Amino acid sequence: MAKSVKFANITARMNAAALARLSAEVNGLSRTAIAKADGKSIATVRRRFEPAASRAIRDVYNVRASDLTGRFTVRSGMDESGEYLSLHASTKALPLIGFGGRWGGPKTVGATARIQKEKQKTYASAFIAKVGGKRRLVARQFSRDATAPSGRDGRRKLRMLTGPSAYQMVMGEGEVTAARLAREMNEFRCSELIRQLQLARKRKR
Numbered sequence: 398m399a400k401s402v403k404f405a406n407i408t409a410r411m412n413a414a415a416l417a418r419l420s421a422e423v424n425g426l427s428r429t430a431i432a433k434a435d436g437k438s439i440a441t442v443r444r445r446f447e448p449a450a451s452r453a454i455r456d457v458y459n460v461r462a463s464d465l466t467g468r469f470t471v472r473s474g475m476d477e478s479g480e481y482l483s484l485h486a487s488t489k490a491l492p493l494i495g496f497g498g499r500w501g502g503p504k505t506v507g508a509t510a511r512i513q514k515e516k517q518k519t520y521a522s523a524f525i526a527k528v529g530g531k532r533r534l535v536a537r538q539f540s541r542d543a544t545a546p547s548g549r550d551g552r553r554k555l556r557m558l559t560g561p562s563a564y565q566m567v568m569g570e571g572e573v574t575a576a577r578l579a580r581e582m583n584e585f586r587c588s589e590l591i592r593q594l595q596l597a598r599k600r601k602r
Contacts, residue, residue, distance in 0.1 A: 468563035
């Protein structure tokens with residue numbers, strides 16, 4: 398499942414790009430050439446959006462780039478406010494072991510993981526086991542009929558521990574990451590359109 402995060406309402410932040418279009422028209426570029434340059438700039442932004450989202454997340458979260466692959470799709474469209482690009486991020490939680498999960502063995506109080514780079518947490522009674530052939534951080538589930546003093550069931554009933562989803566991370570605490578990413582992509586959209594219009598003027602000469 399993926400949630401849509403509409404980052405870039407381009408129309409609301411396109412002052413520089415609007416001026417570039419006007420300048421291009423004054424300098425003799427046809428509407429067709431301007432539209433073509435506009436389309437190229439959108440395509441470039443679309444290609445950059447997912448890698449930019451991954452970088453923004455990894456600046457804050459201790460997650461591998463490979464674990465974010467395939468967690469995003471980028472779409473463009475129009476609404477009542479104008480043109481936008483939207484990033485669709487998966488809401489499926491990532492395995493906690495991917496956030497630097499570690500376990501020191503049965504004599505330790507549990508396993509550790511570092512979801513955010515500067516914040517390590519210990520997960521009591523957690524350990525590493527293979528689930529479906531893959532190493533995962535797990536904990537035994539509590540059970541009324543468990544024989545262990547802790548009340549936890551044996552290895553046959555394990556709960557896989559998970560971290561945040563791509564959606565939660567790209568939003569960030571207080572949506573700070575999303576706001577920063579939106580600003581970055583809007584600024585790049587404007588500068589890329591200006592660059593494409595400059596190239597179109599050179600070709601015209």
